[in-house]
Amino acid sequence: MDKTIARSNTNAPLLATLAGALVLAxxxxxxxxxxxxMYPLMVREGAISVAGGSxxxxxxxxxYLLGAILVARFDNRHAARLAQFAMIGTIxxxxxxxxxxxxxxxxxVRFVAGALSAVALVAASIWLFHVIGYHQGAPVLYAGVxxxxxxxxxxxxxxxxxxxxxxxxxxxxxxxxxxxxVVAGPTLSxxxxxxxxxxxxxxxxxxxxxxxxxSLVLIYGLAGFGYIVTATYLPLxxxxxxxxxxxxxxxxxxxLGAAPSCFLWHWLHQKLGSRAALAANLLVQAIGVILPxxxxxxxAFLGSAILVGGxxxxxxxxxxxxxxxVASTVRFNLIAVMTAAYxxxxxxxxxxxxxxxxxxxxxxxxxxxxxxxxxxAAIACAR
Numbered sequence: 149m150d151k152t153i154a155r156s157n158t159n160a161p162l163l164a165t166l167a168g169a170l171v172l173a174x175x176x177x178x179x180x181x182x183x184x185x186m187y188p189l190m191v192r193e194g195a196i197s198v199a200g201g202s203x204x205x206x207x208x209x210x211x212y213l214l215g216a217i218l219v220a221r222f223d224n225r226h227a228a229r230l231a232q233f234a235m236i237g238t239i240x241x242x243x244x245x246x247x248x249x250x251x252x253x254x255x256x257v258r259f260v261a262g263a264l265s266a267v268a269l270v271a272a273s274i275w276l277f278h279v280i281g282y283h284q285g286a287p288v289l290y291a292g293v294x295x296x297x298x299x300x301x302x303x304x305x306x307x308x309x310x311x312x313x314x315x316x317x318x319x320x321x322x323x324x325x326x327x328x329x330v331v332a333g334p335t336l337s338x339x340x341x342x343x344x345x346x347x348x349x350x351x352x353x354x355x356x357x358x359x360x361x362x363s364l365v366l367i368y369g370l371a372g373f374g375y376i377v378t379a380t381y382l383p384l385x386x387x388x389x390x391x392x393x394x395x396x397x398x399x400x401x402x403x404l405g406a407a408p409s410c411f412l413w414h415w416l417h418q419k420l421g422s423r424a425a426l427a428a429n430l431l432v433q434a435i436g437v438i439l440p441x442x443x444x445x446x447x448a449f450l451g452s453a454i455l456v457g458g459x460x461x462x463x464x465x466x467x468x469x470x471x472x473x474v475a476s477t478v479r480f481n482l483i484a485v486m487t488a489a490y491x492x493x494x495x496x497x498x499x500x501x502x503x504x505x506x507x508x509x510x511x512x513x514x515x516x517x518x519x520x521x522x523x524x525a526a527i528a529c530a531r
Contacts, residue, residue, distance in 0.1 A: 169292030175268025177296010211262025213491030220484030297403025372493025
């Protein structure tokens with residue numbers, strides 16, 4: 149049976165985009181961000197301490213950096229296989245989290261999961277944009293991250309309601325991720341080509357709005373620093389400030405904001421160009437990050453979740469296609485290097501946050517520092 153989907157098949161780009169979205173739903177939404185929703189429960193059950201959880205989060209960010217560096221060494225032709233490898237590896241990591249062998253074990257698993265999430269992001273992006281050549285699929289592709297976050301969060305909430313403990317919830321997450329992997333597998337195993345082309349933007353606007361490769365790396369690194377405090381600590385902040393509120397539902401709002409926002413930011417990217425759209429995205433994200441520092445109410449936390457969730461994947465939706473435009477101007481894998489810069493920002497962010505928290509015993513300063521990083525990234529868009 150011929151494994152190639154012909155160019156005349158107009159469904160081929162859509163199938164490829166949906167498969168890529170499932171890769172990100174599993175690799176990022178489940179493998180990377182389910183831990184955020186599980187973190188308060190694991191602390192409550194004694195599976196890990198707050199300090200141990202911070203180390204596990206840092207290990208995940210370090211793994212993300214390593215994964216981005218490693219995937220840069222692979223040829224684009226292997227992107228589909230790498231995406232499949234990332235999905236399968238993520239399922240194994242989710243299942244492994246259901247076993248209790250101590251804090252060091254959890255840290256190790258989270259390190260591997262971080263590396264796999266970077267491989268998933270880079271491989272899915274390269275496969276859709278460079279191998280398939282379907283650039284218009286960006287919003288659907290990156291919406292997969294948000295879908296994965298909200299799905300995993302609601303699975304955690306559902307499992308809690310029916311009495312599952314942490315180990316059972318991790319096993320359930322692995323089972324659902326396996327189903328998604330089975331659905332995406334056939335498309336990833338085929339050779340797909342597409343005649344679809346990117347809708348042309350106004351030539352003058354496009355030229356004026358193009359960001360250089362080095363600017364994109366800097367901006368993306370600052371964005372990684374800026375969003376990570378909220379993405380790491382939001383459920384714990386909600387639990388401490390609002391004891392009667394289930395933090396998992398607030399975290400679900402984070403993912404719920406991420407999924408549809410990709411389409412908005414993709415549209416703004418086409419209308420405004422890379423510079424203006426990315427600057428607007430980062431400024432809105434900055435507002436969402438610092439919001440809880442001014443108001444610790446349920447509305448403020450929900451607003452923060454929606455604003456940050458509704459922009460951080462939007463950053464990817466704008467930055468990755470922007471990188472594709474200038475990738476030929478550099479001799480390195482620009483998408484992989486940007487992902488590595490993002491990983492560095494994610495490592496530095498919690499370190500700065502912990503240092504500031506140790507001195508002030510408040511998360512207001514860490515949130516402010518993260519907001520400043522996002523404002524600086526927005527300013528860099530104008531340079």
